[in-house]
Amino acid sequence: MTVKNESNYLGDFLKYEAEALYCREPVTVLAGAGAARDLTSGMVLGRITKGAATGAAVAGNTGNGTITASPTVGAAAKPGVYQVVCIEPLTNSGKFSVEDPDGVVIGIATVGVQFSTHLTFTIADGATDFAAGDAFTITVAAGSGKVKQIDFAATDGGDKAYGVLCFDVTAPDGVDAKGTAIVNGPAVASDKGLTWPAGATQPQKDAAIAQLKLAGIKVRQGA
CATH class of the missing domain: 2.60.40 (Immunoglobulin-like)
Structure with a gap:
């Protein structure tokens, strides 16, 4: 039997935002490199600065x-x-x-x-x-200002939390893609709805959550 995993939805992580037109911004997702770059709703983003x-x-x-x-x-x-x-x-x-x-x-x-x-x-x-x-x-x-999943080993600015992706986006190999992200608050996100890179440590997550808080995005535990 084929097993299909259901995608995340906006409501899985976003519990409150003051105003979508203020809290959300269009973003350019960095092109895939050798393969498509698949980003999913709730993924914490880094920005190339x-x-x-x-x-x-x-x-x-x-x-x-x-x-x-x-x-x-x-x-x-x-x-x-x-x-x-x-x-x-x-x-x-x-x-x-x-x-x-x-x-x-x-x-x-x-x-x-x-x-x-x-x-x-x-x-x-x-x-x-x-x-x-x-x-x-x-x-x-x-930097280009483009976004990708936060990468704690990056040195191009992508190691800092910039926002959270609203909807799934696929950037094909060599081609950028458009997306939407929560980058300003007031907004509240559930920690259970956020997606982190494989192997991310709790101290790394805590640092990124603190960076989101500076942008007005509060991550609530267990929400």
Whole structure:
């Protein structure tokens, strides 16, 4: 006998919303990669807010060392321009202050040593030593804004809860799809109606639920 699993319905997770026109937003579901991407009603979504990073020397540097051309973007990275400025020139070395796009110093990078806060990169020494004020920029591109099931291992912003999908959506391989999600409150969702990635831990779920709460979406236990 063939067994068919019934899909979730909106009412399985959504117990209250103040106004659909305010609480719901159209979303673009990221295209499938190698296969269709199937998202179901009640699935907690992440949103791609960050793209790739590009490192470059600022014109006019005294030193001719280089920086990693394509730094690895970490989960804590922010879209925008990071400033990497030499504050302590040394023979065949040097130390650089690293500021995030908000102007906050996140660490000190040393020439020849991998730096791994927000971004992973290395400044390489050149034939001419760096001078104070020599600088690099690392630009983290804005993300596509597309959504997918929350992925706690992602570093593109998709590890943070953005909302909850209202209705089933299938994005074919290589083709984006349109959907609707609850992304604002006041709204109340049942924890029993939410769908999480396989292997999600309770602390990960708790963190995502706290992020939904910041958007006004309260997840009620056992509702």
